[in-house]
Amino acid sequence: MxxxxxxxxxxxxxxxxxxxxxxxxxxxxxxxxxxxxxxxxxxxxxxxxxxxxxxxxxxxxxxxxxxxxxxxxxxxxxxxxxxxxxxxxxxxxxxxxxxxxxxxxxxxxxxxxxxxxxxxxxxxxxxxxxxxxxxxxxxxxxxxxxxxxxxxxxxxxxxxxxxxxxxxxxxxxxxxxEIYELDIPSLNKKSNLPRVAYYYQLYSPQHDHIGISDPCFYGTDVRNLTPTIIHPNEVLDGGVVGAHTIRALDTYTIQNHGVIKELYRRHGKDLIFAGVVCGVANMEPVTRSRQAMMASNLVKNVLGADGVVLTKIHGGLPHVDLALVAEECEKLGVKTAIFIQPLISYGTLADTLLFNAEAVNLIITVGATMERxxxxxxxxxxxxxxxxxxxxxxxxxxxxxxxxxxxxxQFLIAGVHDHLGGAKIIVKEY
Amino acid sequence: MSRKKLKVVHYLNQFFGQIGGEDKADIGFMVKTGPIGPGLALQKTLGDQADVMATVICGDNYFSKNPEQAGEEGLQLIEPYHPDLFFAGPAFAAGRYGVACGAICKAVGEKFGIPVVTGMYQENPGVDLYRKYAYICKTGNSARDMAESISHMTKLAFKLVSGEKEARLVSRENLPKPEEYGYFTRVILRNEYMDKTAAERSVDKLLVKLLDKPFESEVVLPQFEKIPPPPPIKNLNTCEIVLVSDGGLVPKGNPDRLSGRGNLRWTTYEIDTFLPESFKSTDYEIAHTGYFPVQILEDPNRLVPVDIMRDLIKEGKVGKLHPSFFSTSGNATVSRRCAEMGDEMGAEIKKRGVEAVILTST
Structure with a gap:
């Protein structure tokens, strides 16, 4: 494509x-x-x-x-x-x-x-x-x-x-x-470069306004989406738009997706961009486990990735959900880099984690979006x-x-934070 | 434009305050005009920008017997000087002195809202107790490090009073960089601008991880404490039980101002008046934005099972329901603060002689 x-x-x-x-x-x-x-x-x-x-x-x-x-x-x-x-x-x-x-x-x-x-x-x-x-x-x-x-x-x-x-x-x-070209079926499997996939948590239904999800994927909502593979260009070119509230993520940010553009930039040089798996945050533990299992399987056994970058949607539940996907990927031998967002500005960075998984050990602070x-x-x-x-x-x-x-x-201010990694912000202990 | 000279008050223990050694450690508070002992070095470093108006001195034993109360007592002596800036110590590795420096800094900072600066060695117990409340410069473990410590403390203090906006921080607050100014972080987090996007950092670091080389996570995983469960209750039919919930149930109007998210407070309500058998569902609200509270607002017993407890007592299965209900809101509150609130509640519950707790969550 x-x-x-x-x-x-x-x-x-x-x-x-x-x-x-x-x-x-x-x-x-x-x-x-x-x-x-x-x-x-x-x-x-x-x-x-x-x-x-x-x-x-x-x-x-x-x-x-x-x-x-x-x-x-x-x-x-x-x-x-x-x-x-x-x-x-x-x-x-x-x-x-x-x-x-x-x-x-x-x-x-x-x-x-x-x-x-x-x-x-x-x-x-x-x-x-x-x-x-x-x-x-x-x-x-x-x-x-x-x-x-x-x-x-x-x-x-x-x-x-x-x-x-x-x-x-x-x-x-x-x-x-700019040319964004990735022919996933013919990706060079013999390359010595590591194959890196991207797990895109698209949506979380936890704050659905009056119980209805916002359409953000080809015109439909994704509340019940099972993890699926999409081409990164679909994201950049209008297949995905922001939800009905911004919360550090809007359509502009998706059109200029930080992680996808970065993986493209390094494709063929430092890594092989293996593709995108998208999923949603789940409200319920059995579904969460099932989706995490499916997502990790797609990353490992369908895209054949050695490593995966995972990004999240705003909030605590998506944080827990994403960590489980990362944990499942690590279990399958796929190395992970996971984005987190401290939910409060009190405590140390370690205090802000909502998971306890030894293997999920490369954590990127995308921004304390709830900093007052x-x-x-x-x-x-x-x-x-x-x-x-x-x-x-x-x-x-x-x-x-x-x-x-x-x-x-700060997440209420448009254009400060970016859950998709496009902002030059890091969280530090003070 | 020449700036008004800053008024400084300095705190020392009996030893550095030149009253005496361990034999004088029980001595109470006193105040002396101008700088004393390490204060002379402090005055020299401050130069003509600030005057050490007074030195407040107290014995280490006297202070450490009741640090919070002693802090209050010290305030009385400090108040007349209307300081712009407050220094304590440095205390180096001296434990009681460190606690005293931390406690008085906390009291002064909270009362006057001025920068409070002290110095301690990393193992001083005052560091963990008071790092949240004071800027504690990192020092060596003995007074050999005095000159350098005073110089660090002064540099940090000048930065704090400068009011400079920090372009490095998203918030633009005047918060000095801990590594640059050599102080113990104060258990807060801030967004900082840097030269790389989160996306670039993630791919850089993942590539290192993929090579099985040592990589640097931006968050180091916490080590959780293993807490053994207490022994079971022997006689439930004579036992007093207290109900605790983090579901954010509060009276209408939320008088104790629990926050709906990132809450750091807890409170208690008397069950007889708060949740009587003939409760009115319009009397409540939920200070918690993390769940759909419809059913609980219809019947608060579904979060705080007072009705069930009343039945169990009638049936003779449970001895007594503690008359107060402990309420907090646990939604995106960091584990550290949850643990602190647990300690606070636990101490209160123990003090009241209650034997068991039922915790209900959402």
Whole structure:
């Protein structure tokens, strides 16, 4: 499978009477975009705003961040299963715009873990997104639409906007071409290089909003997914998107998947990238054991891996679940490197482990995403909500977006942490 | 711009405070104006940026008899000086002195919210007791290391009062790097920026592991203590049992402010009023975000089985139900704090003469 990503660097994002790119400036006809988004009857109206680094603006109720991308040579192939027709993602040519994103807010959300982003002040120092330019969209719900149905509509509006922007840049010179090519059936089995696979924990149902899982894989939810093999390009090219809350993982992060890109970078030089097994965190011990057994078997006996990198979803249950997969891999003789996320900033690093398995002994701290931080208010304007939008704190505190200081956990800030390993963050004892 | 001179108070034991040796170790608190003994070296290192206003001295035996109370007593003497910065010791390997330095640093830090700095040798019992509350510089095991220890303590103290933002930390807090400033870590974790992504680190290290060469995990596996179970209860029908739960059951309004996640607190409620036979399900809430609490909110007995206990007592199978229920929330709380809370609760339960505990979880 061969994927060619053609990147165009966008230095500025401006309103325009039509949508096109010229000299690294993307002009956007918001009216036309609005018309496209309003074709979805679940959406009554949509607010569209341009946001720039340094703006004294706080974007709240954030549900997703998406990099503008579109397929160049295929029809209805963008984010297949979500907004495109059902087809395998990950081959052909994709246009990708760098330096800009689509910020997707759901102003009517009832979810407690909605993310925020400030374009100035302390948050702007922390978030990689604060250094980019954005088109913010915030749809409102049509009468008679169910809450969960509307959430899906908002998600798709974000994806459609990303495709719309990337299509608009057609004809602009390309700044960089990256090739992601991995022919798994013909991988060189005689190579002396170690075969390294990736175990991708895609989802955890533990916080499912009103008991319904979020669609994140070819348009469907994966609550009951048994471990399966996918091609890494499917992940990079729209087969997988973020869930309906960010929690240190959004669509942008998946499109630029840290571990997959790193394994590609070293493929053929230091290692053979043996492929990807994906699975989910399980709520129940028998299922957990069964899935761990199946996942490890795929890693060892189907992909033939010597080593595997394992990444997790936010939370404690996924931590336990992932450790069991790693333990099973080690039992089969596959060496593991496992990502963990300390759940609290109290204690030593050893205290933060939720497993006790001697063989699972190479542990990477992807970030203490629940580290608390006080954010002084710098914003004058609120998008995606208002100054009265509630912001979550695990302590029994009620706080609002316009408060002089917010006490939040870092995973609520978009663009700081990255469960897929793309952030240059480590956790240290102090 | 010249900065206002910092006001410093220094704590010493009877020996370094030049009162006397072991024969004077029972002596109580006193305060002397200006620096004394090691304080002279401290003043020299502080230079013209800070003044050692006073030296508080106390005998090691007097202090160690009741460190927490002695800490409070010391505060009375320190308060009038309104210090900006507090030093104790260094205590090197001296155990009682180390505990005293740690305890007084804890009291001063908590009361005045100023940086508190001391110094100890790694085996000093004061290190583990007080590393959470004070910046404890690593020192040698004897006063031969005095000059260097004082210099480290001063360097660290200046860093702490500087208020500099640390670009190295995601939080931008002014937290000195433990290796750079030579102090014992304070049992907290922080996110730090580094030059490689987690993905790069994982692949680098895995490749080393695959070569069967020594690799460096970012977390070293903990060694868990094996705890033998206590002997079984002989006479259950005369036994008093206490109920303990980490399911986060609290009265409506959560008056003791247990956190729904990463909670570090525990509390007790009187069962007669908290969970009477004729309870109202609207009187409760769950301070725990890790499970679906619907059934428990309908009937709290399903988390804290008071109804079953009442039946067992009526049937004569169990002697007595302890009148208080111990409540905490265990959701993403680190094992270290869980163990501490267990010790705290255990001590309280033992003090109350209760023989057995039933722990219910979610």
């Amino acid at each position: 061969r994927l060619e990503i053609q990147s165009i660097d966008i230095h500025d994002l401006k309103p325009g009477s039509k949508t096109y790119a010229e000299d690294h400036v993307l002009y956007v006809n918001s009216k036309e975009l609005e018309e496209i988004l309003l074709k979805d009857r679940r959406i009554k109206s949509v607010d569209i705003h341009f946001v720039y680094p340094g703006d004294r603006v706080r974007i709240v109720n954030l549900m997703d961040v998406v990099q503008p991308r579109c397929k160049i040579d295929k029809v209805e192939a963008d984010f297949p299963g979500f907004i495109g027709k059902m087809q395998t993602a990950g081959s052909g040519r994709t246009r990708s715009l760098r330096g800009i994103t689509v910020l997707v807010s759901n102003p009517g959300t009832n979810r407690k873990y909605s993310a925020l982003l400030d374009m100035s002040g302390l948050v702007a120092e922390m978030s990689r997104y604060a250094r980019m330019k954005h088109l913010c969209i915030a749809p409102t719900i049509s009468e008679g639409t169910e809450e969960r149905d509307f959430e899906d509509a908002v998600k798709m509006a974000g994806l459609k906007t990303a495709v719309y922007l990337a299509r608009g840049a057609e004809g602009h010179p390309v700044d960089e071409v 931080i006080n954010i002084p208010l710098d914003a004058e304007r609120f998008l995606g909500g208002t100054a009265d939008t509630k912001i979550y704190c695990p302590d029994p505190i009620v706080q609002h977006a316009g408060d002089p200081v917010l006490d939040v956990e």
